[in-house]
Amino acid sequence: MAIDTALPQIKGVKDVPYEELFVSGHRTCQGCESALVMRHMVKASGPRTIVLGSTGCMYVANTTYYTTPWVVPWMHTQLGASGSAALGTAAGLKVLMRKGKLKNEKINVIAFCGDGGGADMGLGAISATLTHKEYDCLVLLYDNESYANTDIQLSSMTPYGAVTTFSPSGEKKRLMHTRWKKNVPGMLAAGHPESRYIAAGCAAYAVDLMNKIRRALELGGPTFVHTLDPCPKGWDYHPQYSQELGHLAVECGIWPLYEVVDGVCNLTGPTRQIAEGRKKRKPVIEYLRRQGRFAHFVDEDVEHFQAEVDKMWTDWLIPGVIPFTVPAKDQALLKIDRKPLHEQTKSA
Amino acid sequence: MVVDVKTRETSEVETEQLATGCEAIAEAIRLADVDVMAAYPIRPYDGVMQAAAKLIANGKMDVEYIVADGEHSQFEIVKHACAVGSRVFVGSSGVGWFYAFEAIAVTAGLRLPVVAICGNRALDDPGAFGTEHNDSLAVRDLGWLLPWAETAQEALDLALMAWRVGEDRRVSLPVAIGLDGAFLTHSQHIVKIPTQAAVQRFLPKFDLGDRLLHPDNPITIAPQVDQDWLMEIRRQNDHAMRQALGVIREAHADFKTIFGRGGDSPFLDEFMTEDAEVVVIGQGTLSLPMKVAIRRLRKEGHKVGLVRLKWFRPFPTEEVVRSLGRFKAIGVVDRDYSFGSPFYGGVLYNEIRSALYSQASRPAIVGFIAGLGGREIEQPMATEIFEKTEAAARTGLPAGDVCHWIGVRE
Numbered sequence: 001m002a003i004d005t006a007l008p009q010i011k012g013v014k015d016v017p018y019e020e021l022f023v024s025g026h027r028t029c030q031g032c033e034s035a036l037v038m039r040h041m042v043k044a045s046g047p048r049t050i051v052l053g054s055t056g057c058m059y060v061a062n063t064t065y066y067t068t069p070w071v072v073p074w075m076h077t078q079l080g081a082s083g084s085a086a087l088g089t090a091a092g093l094k095v096l097m098r099k100g101k102l103k104n105e106k107i108n109v110i111a112f113c114g115d116g117g118g119a120d121m122g123l124g125a126i127s128a129t130l131t132h133k134e135y136d137c138l139v140l141l142y143d144n145e146s147y148a149n150t151d152i153q154l155s156s157m158t159p160y161g162a163v164t165t166f167s168p169s170g171e172k173k174r175l176m177h178t179r180w181k182k183n184v185p186g187m188l189a190a191g192h193p194e195s196r197y198i199a200a201g202c203a204a205y206a207v208d209l210m211n212k213i214r215r216a217l218e219l220g221g222p223t224f225v226h227t228l229d230p231c232p233k234g235w236d237y238h239p240q241y242s243q244e245l246g247h248l249a250v251e252c253g254i255w256p257l258y259e260v261v262d263g264v265c266n267l268t269g270p271t272r273q274i275a276e277g278r279k280k281r282k283p284v285i286e287y288l289r290r291q292g293r294f295a296h297f298v299d300e301d302v303e304h305f306q307a308e309v310d311k312m313w314t315d316w317l318i319p320g321v322i323p324f325t326v327p328a329k330d331q332a333l334l335k336i337d338r339k340p341l342h343e344q345t346k347s348a
Numbered sequence: 349m350v351v352d353v354k355t356r357e358t359s360e361v362e363t364e365q366l367a368t369g370c371e372a373i374a375e376a377i378r379l380a381d382v383d384v385m386a387a388y389p390i391r392p393y394d395g396v397m398q399a400a401a402k403l404i405a406n407g408k409m410d411v412e413y414i415v416a417d418g419e420h421s422q423f424e425i426v427k428h429a430c431a432v433g434s435r436v437f438v439g440s441s442g443v444g445w446f447y448a449f450e451a452i453a454v455t456a457g458l459r460l461p462v463v464a465i466c467g468n469r470a471l472d473d474p475g476a477f478g479t480e481h482n483d484s485l486a487v488r489d490l491g492w493l494l495p496w497a498e499t500a501q502e503a504l505d506l507a508l509m510a511w512r513v514g515e516d517r518r519v520s521l522p523v524a525i526g527l528d529g530a531f532l533t534h535s536q537h538i539v540k541i542p543t544q545a546a547v548q549r550f551l552p553k554f555d556l557g558d559r560l561l562h563p564d565n566p567i568t569i570a571p572q573v574d575q576d577w578l579m580e581i582r583r584q585n586d587h588a589m590r591q592a593l594g595v596i597r598e599a600h601a602d603f604k605t606i607f608g609r610g611g612d613s614p615f616l617d618e619f620m621t622e623d624a625e626v627v628v629i630g631q632g633t634l635s636l637p638m639k640v641a642i643r644r645l646r647k648e649g650h651k652v653g654l655v656r657l658k659w660f661r662p663f664p665t666e667e668v669v670r671s672l673g674r675f676k677a678i679g680v681v682d683r684d685y686s687f688g689s690p691f692y693g694g695v696l697y698n699e700i701r702s703a704l705y706s707q708a709s710r711p712a713i714v715g716f717i718a719g720l721g722g723r724e725i726e727q728p729m730a731t732e733i734f735e736k737t738e739a740a741a742r743t744g745l746p747a748g749d750v751c752h753w754i755g756v757r758e
Binding site for chain 1: 381383384386410411412414416417418420421424425426427428429430431432433434436450451454553561562563565566567568569570571572573574576577
C-alpha cells in the first residue's frame with residue numbers, strides 16, 4: 001500500500017488527522033503545553049517521521065524506558081545537539097537513498113530542543129544546520145522559558161524579571177534577572193537567508209502551529225519553528241490556564257506569531273489582527289498578573305515590561321520580528337513602509 | 349599530496365602510493381565506501397579531511413562531507429547518521445577531541461560503530477602541536493576501541509579493521525585509531541592500497557539490523573532508564589568489549605589471508621624479542637627510535653627488544669601477560685601522563701603493571717615518560733631508557749619512585 005506522505009495545509013480543527021503518534025506513557029506535568037506541542041508536531045508530520053529529542057523536559061519526563069509515548073521512531077540527542085542530530089540524520093538518509101542502500105522515499109526529520117538546549121547551548125549547531133540547504137530537516141524549539149526539567153533555572157529565554165531558582169526575588173534584590181529575552185526566530189530568520197521557513201507558533205493556536213510544522217516540512221531544506229509553551233510548574237499558575245496564558249502571550253503582543261517563508265514575513269493569527277488594527281493589543285499586566293513568577297513585580301517593573309513590548313510594536317522594523325530600523329533621515333532607503341500595517345495605504 | 353610513484357599490480361589486491369598517515373586513512377575511507385563524514389579543522393588530524401575532500405572533489409568517492417561548526421557537532425552529526433544506517437568517519441586532535449567529549453561519551457553508550465581517528469596532540473594549555481596520547485587515552489574507560497598505528501600502511505589497514513570490528517554485531521562499538529601527530533599524520537611512507545574488490549571481500553556491508561532508526565522500525569533509542577536498567581546496559585557494553593578481542597582475532601586472520609599483511613599477532617608487534625632479556629613496550633611511532641637503538645645496543649652485546657602494543661582497548665591482557673612474562677625487566681614508555689597516579693607513572697605503565705600483578709613470576713617494570721608535546725626521542729634518551737631497564741633486571745627495582753621522566757630539563 002502506498003503511503004501518502006503529502007502534507008497539505010489543515011483547513012480547520014475538523015481537518016486535523018485523527019491518528020495519534022504521541023500517545024500515553026509519558027510523565028509530563030498536568031497542563032504541560034510542551035507535551036501538547038509534541039503531540040501536534042507528529043500529528044502534523046505523520047507516521048513517516050523520525051524524531052530526535054534533545055535533553056530537557058521532553059526527554060526526561062517524556063521518554064521512560066518501556067513506556068515510550070512515541071509511535072514514530074525516536075532517538076535521544078544531547079542538550080546542545082538538536083541541530084547536529086537533524087543534520088546528521090538527514091544527511092544519512094539522503095546518502096543512503098542516493099546510493100540505493102535505503103528505499104528512496106520522503107522521511108521527515110524533526111529534532112526538538114528546549115529553550116536551554118536551543119537558545120543557549122545548541123544555538124551554534126542550529127545556526128550551522130540552517131545553512132546546510134541540501135538537507136531536509138526541521139528543528140523545533142519548545143520554549144517554556146526556563147530549564148524546567150532541572151528545577152526551573154534561568155535561561156536566556158526567561159522573560160525580564162521572572163523568578164526562577166537562579167533568579168529568586170529577595171529582600172536586597174527584587175529582580176535578579178534583568179536581561180531581555182533573546183529574539184531567536186527573528187535572529188535565525190535574519191541570519192540564515194537560505195532557510196526557506198522559520199516560524200514562531202504557540203500550541204494555544206493548534207491549527208496554526210500544525211500548519212507551520214507542515215509548511216516547514218513541505219518546503220524542505222533546513223527549517224526552524226519556535227513555540228512558546230506556558231509551563232504551570234515554572235511559571236507558577238494553575239494547570240487549567242495553560243491555553244489561556246498562551247492566548248494572552250499573543251494577545252498582549254509579547255509573543256508575536258509569524259512565519260518567514262522564502263524571505264517573506266507573514267504575521268499570523270491574532271498578531272496579524274493586532275498589526276492590522278482589527279484587534280486591540282492587551283496590556284501586559286493581564287498576562288503578568290496571572291503568573292506567580294511575576295508576583296514580586298511593582299508598578300515600575302510592569303511599566304518597564306510594557307515599554308519594552310510597546311517598542312516591539314512601534315520601533316521595530318517588523319513588529320516582533322526585526323528589532324532595529326534605520327534613522328529617520330535614511331527612511332527612504334527602506335524598501336518597506338514603516339507605518340503600522342493598519343495605517344499603510346492599501347494600494348494594489 | 350598523494351604521489352603515484354608507481355601503479356603496479358602486485359597482485360589482485362594492491363597498488364603502491366607514497367602517502368602520509370592521513371592520506372592513507374583517506375584511501376581507506378574511499379575503499380570502505382563511507383557514507384557520511386564530518387570535518388572541523390584542528391591540526392594534525394585534519395590532514396585526513398583535506399585529503400578526503402580532494403578525493404571527493406576529484407570524483408574518486410561519494411560521501412556526504414559535512415563541514416561542522418565545532419567538534420561537538422562533528423561527532424553528533426556522524427553519530428546520528430550512523431543511527432540511520434550510514435557507515436561514518438570522523439576525527440579530531442587534542443583539545444578538539446575534548447570539545448567533542450560529550451558526543452564521544454554517548455556514542456559508546458549508544459553502541460554506534462563510529463570510526464574516528466585521533467591525531468594525537470598535546471592538550472592546551474600551554475599550546476603545543478606535537479604528539480601526546482592523553483587525548484585518545486581520555487576515552488579509555490568509555491567503551492571505544494583504541495588501536496594505535498605505527499606506519500601509514502598500518503593506519504590504512506587499521507581503518508579497514510576498525511569498520512569490520514566496530515560494525516560487527518557482536519561488538520557494535522566505536523573505534524578511535526591513534527595516529528601520532530606529525531610523526532605519522534604528516535610523514536610519507538610507501539603504502540600498499542588494496543583494490544576495492546579485495547576490500548569488499550574483507551568488509552561486509554554495514555547492517556544495524558533491528559537497531560536501525562527508520563519509520564519501518566519505529567524504535568525509541570536511549571530513553572531515560574535510571575537505576576532500573578543502567579547497570580544491565582553497562583554490562584552489555586562490558587560484554588561487547590570482551591567479545592571484541594575474539595572479533596579482532598578473526599578479522600586479523602581474514603586480513604592476513606586477503607592482503608598478506610598484519611604480523612603474527614593482532615595485538616602485539618615484537619621486534620628482536622626471541623632471546624631478549626629486557627624489552628621496552630610502547631605505542632605508535634615510538635618504535636622507530638627504539639628499533640634504531642635496539643640494533644645499535646645489540647651490536648654492543650645487549651639482549652634488548654621491543655614490544656609494540658597495537659590495541660589499547662580492548663586491552664589484550666592474555667597476550668600481554670604471555671609475552672611480557674618471559675622477560676627479566678620491562679620498560680614502559682608512556683607518551684602521556686597521569687598526574688598523581690600510582691608511582692606517578694603514565695597510563696600504559698599502570699595498565700601493564702596491573703595486567704602482570706597476578707602472575708607468579710613478575711618481571712621488574714620501570715616506567716618512563718618521554719617525548720611529550722612531540723619532543724623527539726633521540727638516541728641518548730633511548731639508551732638511557734634501556735640502561736635503566738637493564739639495571740632493574742640486574743639489581744631489582746630501587747625503593748620508591750620507579751618512574752623516570754626522560755629528556756627533561758630539571
